[in-house]
Amino acid sequence: MKRRVWQGVAALAVLGLLLGLGPTGFALAAAAGRVSSVADVPAQPVAIVFGAGLDASGDPMPYLSARLDLAVQLHRTGKVKVILVSGDNRHADYNEPDAMRAYLVDAGVPAERVVADYAGRDTYSTCVRAKRIFGVDAAVLVSQTYHLPRALAACRSVGIDAWAVGDSSVDSTKEWPGYAVREVPANVKLVWDLVSGRRPVLGKPEAGVRDALAR
Numbered sequence: 653m654k655r656r657v658w659q660g661v662a663a664l665a666v667l668g669l670l671l672g673l674g675p676t677g678f679a680l681a682a683a684a685g686r687v688s689s690v691a692d693v694p695a696q697p698v699a700i701v702f703g704a705g706l707d708a709s710g711d712p713m714p715y716l717s718a719r720l721d722l723a724v725q726l727h728r729t730g731k732v733k734v735i736l737v738s739g740d741n742r743h744a745d746y747n748e749p750d751a752m753r754a755y756l757v758d759a760g761v762p763a764e765r766v767v768a769d770y771a772g773r774d775t776y777s778t779c780v781r782a783k784r785i786f787g788v789d790a791a792v793l794v795s796q797t798y799h800l801p802r803a804l805a806a807c808r809s810v811g812i813d814a815w816a817v818g819d820s821s822v823d824s825t826k827e828w829p830g831y832a833v834r835e836v837p838a839n840v841k842l843v844w845d846l847v848s849g850r851r852p853v854l855g856k857p858e859a860g861v862r863d864a865l866a867r
Contacts, residue, residue, distance in 0.1 A: 675839035682805035687797070687816050690725045694815055697865055698791040699723050699732040700782055702803060703739025703748040703772060710747070712755050715827075718819040719794050720752060724759045726817065732792055734765050734864040736782060738772030748772075764867055767860035775799070775838075776845045777852035779807040785854060786861040788812055796820065798832040802839055809846050 688694075701723050704716035712720060726732045735756060739748025749768035757763050769786065772778035782788040790813040793803045797818035807814040822828065844850075 675843040676801075676836055678843060679801035679805040679835075679839045682808050683801035683816070686804050686808075686814065687800050687818055690722065690729060690731065690817050693726075693731055693792055693817050695731050696790045696792045696813075696815060697733050698782075698788050698861060699726050699735045699794055700778065700788070700791045700807070700814075701735060701737050701752060701794045702775060702778055702799070703737075703752065704795075706746065706748060706751050710751055712751055714822050714825070715796060715819075716748075716752065717755065718821050719796070720755045720759070722794050722817055722819055724756060724761060726792060726794070727761050727765065734767060734861055735761060736767050736769060736786060736788065736791070736861060738769035738778040738782070740773050741770040742773065765864055767864055771853040771855075773853070775803050776806050776842055776850065779803070779810050779812060780852050781854065782807070783810045783812055785856075785858050787857065788861060790814070792817060794819075796822070796828075796831070798828070798835055802835055802842055805839075806842055806846075 701719050704719060705713040707713055723735050727735060737749050737752035739752060741747045741749060749770050753766045753768055756766050769778065769781055771781060793800065793807060793814050793816040795803055795818060797820045800816045800818045804814050804816055
């Protein structure tokens with residue numbers, strides 16, 4: 653009886669390992685050869701910056717400000733023309749996109765070159781909305797390095813020719829290891845979202861990116 657119990661436990665452990673590693677392998681494969689430095693990343697019309705939290709005063713947290721600093725570099729060096737900032741704004745007192753836009757403008761990016769997506773509630777939603785609402789076909793994704801495989805897998809799977817630059821300046825923070833490990837179940841969720849065709853908050857197409865590129 654004990655032997656059967658342990659066999660069952662072992663089988664569940666193997667199944668769990670496969671369920672975790674399979675989606676992570678998918679994400680890593682999608683990211684292969686697509687992560688670069690600001691200097692070497694292929695120029696694209698748009699940079700997509702994923703939200704990463706605000707502090708009590710409504711300013712970007714260190715992880716988010718590091719992403720925005722990379723976006724500033726991409727714009728200054730001519731690697732991108734427009735920056736799409738995508739984050740959460742489901743509560744009246746919490747507005748990631750406007751905080752991200754203000755940070756970029758303060759850093760010298762022209763306001764007309766920054767477009768806000770107010771319903772980028774997770775990585776998958778940001779990528780789907782970038783494609784279907786804002787008409788983005790090619791982009792440089794900006795996030796922390798541990799997040800880039802999932803972001804690339806999501807955006808490429810929905811039809812965006814995506815490349816990426818990643819930040820590791822905050823890798824010494826106590827949160828980094830936990831965030832990196834969290835990518836394993838997050839990759840499982842991404843695969844489920846893609847297979848099930850989960851529909852994020854959408855709405856009518858917006859011309860913000862197109863108009864910004866035309867200026």
